[in-house]
Amino acid sequence: MSARVQEAAFDAAAEAAAFQSAVTQSGAVVSFTGVVRDDTGSLDYMFIEHYPGMTLAALEKFADQARVKFGLEKVLVIHRYGRLQSGEAIMMVVTAARHRKDAFAGADYLMDYLKSRAPFWKKEVSQGSATWVAAKDQDEAALAEWSPNSAAKES
């Protein structure tokens, strides 16, 4: 299992440490952590809805794709759902590879898939008023760059 979906908070540092201690072949470990930020100073909380029947399988699939595409030794994806406060970690991705460029690219690739293809929806609740976070065109564009027909990003 490379992926976990959970409501509970996780300890990003402890997860990264456990991941790294299980790596034996790789000289490069990259981690990404996404954190709830309160840009306006008025966020009460963030609520993340997901599609329980589909979420874990989707994350496992993206992790496998990244592992194969970049020759990763090991991949970890953790994504939370439910209610989160400003400053809490939403999710993390960790990759291990022999070469640093593969570890970076693997994590970047996974993030692009998680942003636009994993069944999560974020709602921001500020001063009692709830707003669903809109998908960004740039997230879709970032994903498109990994396609075989794109000139960018391919090694």
Add this chain to the structure above:
Amino acid sequence: MSARVQEAAFDAAAEAAAFQSAVTQSGAVVSFTGVVRDDTGSLDYMFIEHYPGMTLAALEKFADQARVKFGLEKVLVIHRYGRLQSGEAIMMVVTAARHRKDAFAGADYLMDYLKSRAPFWKKEVSQGSATWVAAKDQDEAALAEWSPNSAAKES
């Protein structure tokens, strides 16, 4: 101070946790950890020599460059010297930015500079025989891609 040069081991997980708790504006935190690997199963140890008068200033300069270029909220670079065993962390880079692409690019950029422009030299000692690690053409090529005249990687 964004950079540290030290002989002693460091706790990458604790460093990442402390870094993240000091971040207030950024939703994206990326870390890279470089680990000594024993590809042949015969490594006695790795020895890293450095240029004490120059090293810290070089790391601080690269950290500042990355901060400005990618609008990073916070940067950390730790690099060890001296004798390291297989499995030990050599160095780490952590970046925090509002957007994930900047956090990734900032860490990637810093790694390219550390690989080819920071005054460290690695020696591998295997079965009593010492070999200086040769610089890789691909590391120099990776660095060149950040130059303003390169088509790649510029946002």
Add this chain to the structure above:
Amino acid sequence: MKVDILYFAWVRERVGLSQESYQTSAATVADLIAELVTRDEGYAAAFADLSAICVAVDQELSDFAAPLADCREVAFFPPMTGG
């Protein structure tokens, strides 16, 4: 054919349901949507802008042209915003 339909995020809020079991003879996802929007204002509002609607058929991301034969579960939701 009886199919479970799931709604997420603001699609769920507009429809007013998170899940329902629905009897249909729709051949494709597009046909199913055409049926649903006639049911009441909530459905009509949820599917007013189809460019903002994504669909999964049996828990795989799909598209409006996908056939529904033998399918058990269809889910409608806005573009995903994970990560």
Add this chain to the structure above:
Amino acid sequence: MKVDILYFAWVRERVGLSQESYQTSAATVADLIAELVTRDEGYAAAFADLSAICVAVDQELSDFAAPLADCREVAFFPPMTGG
């Protein structure tokens, strides 16, 4: 002019010194190397392939054309392999 010369990694091993104080009237880094290689076999071996030699003048990465006027410290080393 007296200048501190530092050697690192295999340059240091071939020269046989990590640091020395050296009296020179060399105008550039290239001139300084031309003087050093005549001193003994160790220097000659260290500087045999100049494409494998990097230089820092007063702790800033530099090149062989750099002038040495007013400089206090010159360091020679192979391409760096940090990270």
